[in-house]
Amino acid sequence: MASKNHTHVTEFMLLGFSHGQPFFFVLFLVIYLATLLGNSVMLALVSLDPHLQSPMYFFLSHLSCLDICYSSVTVPKILANALRPQATISYCGCLAQMFFLMGCAGAECALLAVMAYDRYAAICQPLRYAHAMSxxxxxxxxxxCWLWGMLDSAVHTLLATRLSFCGAAQLQHIFCDVPPLLRAACSNTHPSEVALHAASVFVGLSPFLLVIVSYLRILATVLRMPVATSRHKAFSTCSAHLLVVILYFATANLNYNRPSSGYSPASDILVSTLYCIVTPMLNPLIYSLRNQEVRGALRKAVWGRGTPGSPGSNA
Structure with missing residues (x-):
């Protein structure tokens, strides 16, 4: 190592939990169970309902898989640490957690952009849609999308293995992520910082701009539609996805691009929790509330085809 003060790290102390906290254990357990239930139901609906066999719902099923992975990477370890006197994570466990967390983040950014293009193709180029989205x-x-996220994550993880830590390795957080690791390191973090900023542009900003361009084209097309019911149907199919995009990219930007002068451990933990843990729970709820076809498939699954009052599909 570059200095004799650098130590060989075998585990990190996570200072986001100062001591055992049953309240946070219950809170994160409820969020995790709700995430697993909501996204599993979404996966089941897309797999079983014949009215949801379209590209939009194919990508939605991948989004649900990503959300389950997101939560499963972080929350089980958080639950294990919430009741311990001192929250810790092994060095290898920290790197693995960071790798899969960043991988899911990159994949979701790309997937949201692909989903926006799918809506653009369906609304703006309906005659070419079947060919464009075969x-x-x-x-x-x-x-x-999955490969893009894993490749980006591999770069960050490889650079993280070169970081050195002095004394007791402490992270002001409740799980491992790139920003808290960089703040805890006592070696040169410039390569990791450059990679993080580059990822913010190519992995985060570029897909977001593609989403914005797609929805501007969609808006222009919808406003030219002569029939109000057609405009309403077009908006209804896009509103859920647009809400998910805004929620995800806003919290991701706060998590990875906040200036260091405005940093505080409490706000960092709050933003990361919203970004990595709460958002995956909200996504299936947003789609089920804002999408008529999903609501119809859910009601049909619960009440059955032959039950009186069952609305069936709204496709």
């Missing part, structure tokens, strides 16, 4: 293209786009 089954093979959709499968390739989904696989590309």
């Amino acid at each position: 089954r093979g293209i959709c499968a390739g786009a989904a696989a590309g």
